[in-house]
Amino acid sequence: MSTSSHRRSLVALLAATLFSLGVCAADAAEDAVVIPPPAVDEVASTGTETAIFAGGCFWGVQGVFQHVKGVKSAVSGYAGGDAKTAQYETVSTGSTGHAEAVQVTFDPKQVSYGKLLQIFFSVAHNPTQLNFQGPDRGTQYRSALFVADPEQRKVAENYISQLDKAHVFPQPIVTKVSDTTGFYPAEAYHQDFLTLNPTYPYIVYNDLPKIENLKSLFPADYRGKPVLVMKVKG
Secondary structure: OOOOHHHHHHHHHHHHHHHHOOOOHHHHHHEEEEEOOOOOOOOOOOOOHHHHEEEHHHHHHHHHHHHHHOEEEEEEEEEOOOHHHOOOHHHHOOOOOOOEEHHHHHHOOOOHHHHHHHHHHHHHHOOOOOOOOEEHHHHHOEEEEEEOHHHHHHHHHHHHHHHHHHOOOOOOOOEEEEOOOOEEEOHHHHHHHHHHOOOOOOHHHHHHHHHHHHHHHHOOOOOOOOOHHHHHHH
């Protein structure tokens, strides 16, 4: 078992123990943060657009974006490293340069890149945690944005500056903005993991509260039926 898998197993054991003691998972998970929308956003264009988000374990990040209106697909995978090292067990060593990431394809007329960033920073992860998210430690769990073009970079960098200047988080945002050099889909068993494993303790403890926060804080952008990788492929 990899170090990453071992840690997730320990979290699962902890979650199961908390459940047996009657502790609510939502109380133990990372709280969402209410943040303003970006002052600078893209102008809506025709067709679809793709963006890559990294914010800890891709199970929860994928699950959040799959519940956002206007998202056409959200695929878990690896970004930041080479194709030859884009395998889960190798990435989990933290030595490949990869981050667990989610490639989101969306309709910019329904949901803007700026709105996706707002959801990402608010409910999908904690952007002030350097090289970790919750129980998961390592550079593969870093907070990062892999931008497709100069327009995405402008929106992302302006928004990070805006949020830092407003002090909406108690610590500075550590999210790195980099150009996309490649995205490599993760193994099939990682796709749609949140939806397919809703009672898995790690999911219950860490990720289902994110879906509830999305529903609560972004009701106009939330959809109950997620867009799943297996359905898109089908």
